[in-house]
């Protein structure tokens with residue numbers, strides 16, 4: 327919150343030098359941004375996730391789709407999980423299943439630039455209230471028709487190694503936000519993200535060694551699979567229980583994911599980015 331206050335205080339000092347028309351425009355934008363920031367933070371506090379519509383344009387989504395296609399082309403030349411050009415391609419050759427490309431910006435400059443895109447960083451700032459962020463995740467997730475891929479319900483905090491020496495929870499709220507952008511329309515039929523609203527309030531309940539959730543921790547009747555459009559953005563806290571089922575449709579479900587930690591939280595080495603890349607909002 328103090329980060330947000332500092333940000334708006336500096337905006338007010340800049341506004342003192344402006345004409346009336348500029349001033350009106352400026353305050354309108356500032357108020358809109360402040361409102362959006364409050365609602366993202368309050369959605370994250372209440373539900374464990376927040377959905378922001380229309381962040382990327384259709385043209386950008388087309389560019390991202392082409393970049394994802396390029397990753398599939400690279401994966402088809404490989405015989406198994408391999409590190410290439412600073413990315414890790416997680417796949418099997420026969421039958422061909424491309425699970426994900428870790429630090430995908432290594433292979434694709436088009437994807438790389440979204441890691442420091444001001445809109446994405448602005449959302450991460452709103453979630454974590456820090457001008458300094460450490461990016462540790464940039465992944466391209468694929469679910470091509472018939473590939474059978476699914477993700478059992480989990481908390482991202484497990485993947486961050488919460489509860490071990492590899493993670494320090496510097497803000498006491500998990501110190502991490504995941505930002506997911508669908509490249510294709512995503513919903514129940516094509517393996518869209520499943521979420522358990524409010525589950526973050528349980529805190530970190532997974533087994534730190536295996537990531538498994540305790541028996542009966544999730545009331546499956548509370549799982550939702552929202553329809554999310556390409557270019558919309560879904561923010562998830564690290565304790566929010568989520569997963570996804572297989573893609574049973576005849577169209578792909580591709581998901582572009584960025585993940586940011588508060589500085590000092592992560593001590594784990596990730597393919598492509600080591601302990602992370604510093605970003606400033």
Ligand SMILES: O=C(O)CCC(=O)C(=O)O
Pocket residue numbers: 467468477482517518519568569570581583
């Ligand atoms: O790609 C998916 O459907 C699941 C992604 C996910 O659960 C994760 O990255 O934590």
